[in-house]
Amino acid sequence: MFQKNTQASVPEPEQPISAHADRHLLYQQAVQDVQAEIDFVEQTWSELRQRPAVLLREDFCGTANTACEWVLRDPEHHAIGIDLDQYVLEWSRQNQLPELEADQIERIELLNEDVLQTRPGLADIILAMNFSYFLFLTRDDLREYFANALDGLVSDGILFLDAYGGYEAPMLLTEPRECKDEDGNDFTYIWEQAEFNPIDSCMTCHIHFEFPDKSRMQEAFSYYWRLWTLPEIREILYEAGFSKVDIYWEGTDEKKNEGNGIYMPSEIGDADPGWVCYIVAQA
Numbered sequence: 001m002f003q004k005n006t007q008a009s010v011p012e013p014e015q016p017i018s019a020h021a022d023r024h025l026l027y028q029q030a031v032q033d034v035q036a037e038i039d040f041v042e043q044t045w046s047e048l049r050q051r052p053a054v055l056l057r058e059d060f061c062g063t064a065n066t067a068c069e070w071v072l073r074d075p076e077h078h079a080i081g082i083d084l085d086q087y088v089l090e091w092s093r094q095n096q097l098p099e100l101e102a103d104q105i106e107r108i109e110l111l112n113e114d115v116l117q118t119r120p121g122l123a124d125i126i127l128a129m130n131f132s133y134f135l136f137l138t139r140d141d142l143r144e145y146f147a148n149a150l151d152g153l154v155s156d157g158i159l160f161l162d163a164y165g166g167y168e169a170p171m172l173l174t175e176p177r178e179c180k181d182e183d184g185n186d187f188t189y190i191w192e193q194a195e196f197n198p199i200d201s202c203m204t205c206h207i208h209f210e211f212p213d214k215s216r217m218q219e220a221f222s223y224y225w226r227l228w229t230l231p232e233i234r235e236i237l238y239e240a241g242f243s244k245v246d247i248y249w250e251g252t253d254e255k256k257n258e259g260n261g262i263y264m265p266s267e268i269g270d271a272d273p274g275w276v277c278y279i280v281a282q283a
């Protein structure tokens with residue numbers, strides 16, 4: 001439970017679960033929904049372009065979970081994953097890629113590079129999800145990243161981003177959510193907004209995991225990033241040279257009074273306490 005290579009490290013019975021749990025697996029299970037992400041990407045691409053997309057580049061790829069989902073969908077699909085952290089890429093090679101068929105693995109390339117400098121082959125789609133570009137703290141750095149992404153796209157390529165906000169986004173808070181791992185074991189994902197500086201809009205956030213035996217993986221992941229607003233992000237994408245930037249806002253399920261998972265281009269959003277949206281920037 002909670003780990004991939006059970007043969008490599010069989011846990012001692014008396015060990016707390018946190019001692020042998022795998023933080024990358026827990027992150028994938030609690031934070032990511034790569035099927036929904038790629039559903040959105042494929043649907044939006046087909047609405048905007050009259051040809052299939054082939055090469056997807058996943059920036060800040062971490063375990064390359066989304067890149068894997070892309071190559072799984074179609075034998076023509078290829079993916080490049082880029083991350084600065086060689087250890088997370090190695091985790092992906094050891095744990096994520098082996099879940100794929102041999103021909104799918106051949107269609108994924110993982111590069112241990114900086115997204116500000118990387119120059120791989122031109123992609124149809126670049127994806128930067130889970131707010132990773134919030135790690136750039138100044139307009140100049142964010143513009144440099146967007147400009148490099150634009151240079152990495154074919155002439156009709158599209159950059160897909162997500163963003164979050166709302167009046168709870170800068171609040172100091174701790175938000176637990178009950179999750180299950182792929183074997184159905186319970187664990188708690190805890191999102192903590194630990195510090196926020198209104199002067200530079202930078203904040204420190206942590207992800208912790210807690211287990212049924214009360215053991216805890218404290219600060220499994222930590223981020224120091226800037227809480228960018230949508231108008232800032234849009235302006236900087238245009239400054240970097242993108243020709244059209246749309247915000248895709250989630251619709252509402254009126255019966256449940258919650259998001260319905262359908263994102264449409266919009267100029268007006270709701271003043272929700274917490275929202276997540278997609279940003280679609282066309283080259």
Ligand SMILES: C[S@@+](CC[C@H](N)C(=O)[O-])C[C@H]1O[C@@H](n2cnc3c(N)ncnc32)[C@H](O)[C@@H]1O
Nearest residue numbers: 060061062082083084085113114115129130132
């Ligand atoms: C929040 S994780 C994103 C994981 C995954 N993409 C997702 O959607 O959940 C951020 C990742 O960005 C990587 N990273 C941070 N700065 C980077 C840079 N300048 N170039 C490439 N990767 C970077 C980190 O190593 C980390 O794996």
